[in-house]
Amino acid sequence: MSRVHDALRRAEQAGLLTPPAARTPILGGEARTTAAVLDNQGPNMAGLLERIEEIPFRTATDSLLIDVTRPHEAPMEEFRTLRTRLNHMKSLQPIHSLVVTSPSPAEGKSLTAANLGLAQAHLEGNLTLLADFDFRRPILHTLFGIDRSPGITDYLLGRVPLEKAIRKIAGTTLYIMPAGEAVINPLELLNLREVKLMLDRLPSIFNWIILDSPPLLFAADASLLSTLCHGTLLVVRIGHTTIDSVTRAMQSLCNNNVVGIVVNGARRGELYSKYTYYHSYYTPKEDEERRGLEDAKAEADREISAEALQHNLQHPGDESHRD
Secondary structure, rough: OOOHHHHHHHHHOOOOOOOOOOOOOOOOOOHHHOOOOOOOOOOOOOOOHHHHHOOOOOOOOOOOOOOOOOOOOHHHHHHHHHHHHHHHHHOOOOOOOOEEEEOOOOOOOOHHEEEEEEEEHHOOOEEEEEOOOOOOOOHHHHHHHOOOOOOHHHHOOOOOOHHHOOEOOOOOOEEEEEOOOOOOHHHHHOHHHHHHHHHHHHHHHHOEEEEOOOOOOOOOOOHHHHOOEEEEEEEEEEOOOOOOHHHHHHHHHOOEEEEEEEEEOOOOOHHOOOOOOOHHHOOOOHHHHHHHEEEEEHHHHHHHHHHHHHHHHHHHHHHHHHH
16 A cells, blocks of 8 residues: 555656645545645654643543542552553663554453553653554543544544644643544555654654554454554453463564563452552541541540440449440
């Protein structure tokens, strides 16, 4: 597909075809302009951040996203650990773009990608782009309560400029790029030269580009994206993912830049027990005040009970102090 586009571009430069703005080639039934590419090296990143719309941070109550305002909670600590390991790897080798995928559906890849993006954006000045490249069953826009379109597919089809496909979450350094309008040819769209050009240019602005992608064993999208990015993170779920599916998933990736595996679905007790000893050091002030009031009330109740017992011992005939 890229060879076809290269041939068309050379023909345009030779004056054999009409200008790009007047041409609407067909790609898998989708009308497409060439507005997605602004120059031969990819989209123009100059002043991009200033042109991106900022939206409020609102999530569904059942979204299971981590709360960065409550750093003492174990899930937040787990994603901070993952963030630290990835940032350490980044200091040893150039890793800016990361594909998050899983062998099969319902293993937590989208939630992992979203929470990792939030954890990375919690660091001051750590600009993070969370992009939903799962064009088949996108969910990131639902998790963050934003519109699905305009998004990636709208940009790739030349319908909107790049800044219109991205939103900034207010109060954070997190940027969201939703999937965009549904397409009938997601894999063909990912094969466009514009995808590689975009992923090559985005690291010039963002410290991390985190891509959510379809499961490996159900579509070839993640395998293709892994060849365009610096690393791949595989998510598996305890009690759901089989050894066979992990083996086949790794084979489909050809071990291409796999930086690690995230194990999802641990028992709540196992996850929280690690932090029991240190929990008191991270208890919020309001929790301490509530516990102080509860302790004071319990102490007062004990004193009243002791006084009543002492009175009963001294005045055994007094029925007013008997149960």
